[in-house]
Amino acid sequence: MLNRIILIGRLTRDPELRYTPQGVPVASFSLAVDRPFTNQAGQRETDFVDCVAWRKLGETVGNHLTKGRLAAVEGRLQIRSYDAQDGTKRRVAEVIADSVQFLDRPRDGQGSQSPSEGGYGDEEVALPDDLPF
Numbered sequence: 001m002l003n004r005i006i007l008i009g010r011l012t013r014d015p016e017l018r019y020t021p022q023g024v025p026v027a028s029f030s031l032a033v034d035r036p037f038t039n040q041a042g043q044r045e046t047d048f049v050d051c052v053a054w055r056k057l058g059e060t061v062g063n064h065l066t067k068g069r070l071a072a073v074e075g076r077l078q079i080r081s082y083d084a085q086d087g088t089k090r091r092v093a094e095v096i097a098d099s100v101q102f103l104d105r106p107r108d109g110q111g112s113q114s115p116s117e118g119g120y121g122d123e124e125v126a127l128p129d130d131l132p133f
Helices: 055-064
Strands: 005-011 016-019 025-038 044-054 070-083 089-102 119-121
Touching: 005 044, 016 055, 025 055, 044 055, 055 089
Parallel strands: 044 089
Antiparallel strands: 005 025, 005 070, 016 025, 025 044, 070 089, 089 119
């Protein structure tokens, strides 16, 4: 069996970086991904996909990506259930990221130490101090 997803899109909001009670970092963010076809009106529709990055990858995403940035996310689809406050059962589909690549440069005022490109997985998150931009 295989559960792999690769998405390229723009962040719809700044990532939300939190820490579990055990101190594990987790970043939640959403990507706007265009569909590869147009509708009857000739316009492209967009899907908004919730993504989650854990541990060092989560810290990197939370500290270096911002709303509007172009990113590639590779991971797996996870569907989880929970009970809402009103007592109804809800289901949530989200992508658990294994790696995130930053595909554009940050805009002015969004920080100058964020890499313009780079793949970041759980093992590969150290940012060099001598970035040329």
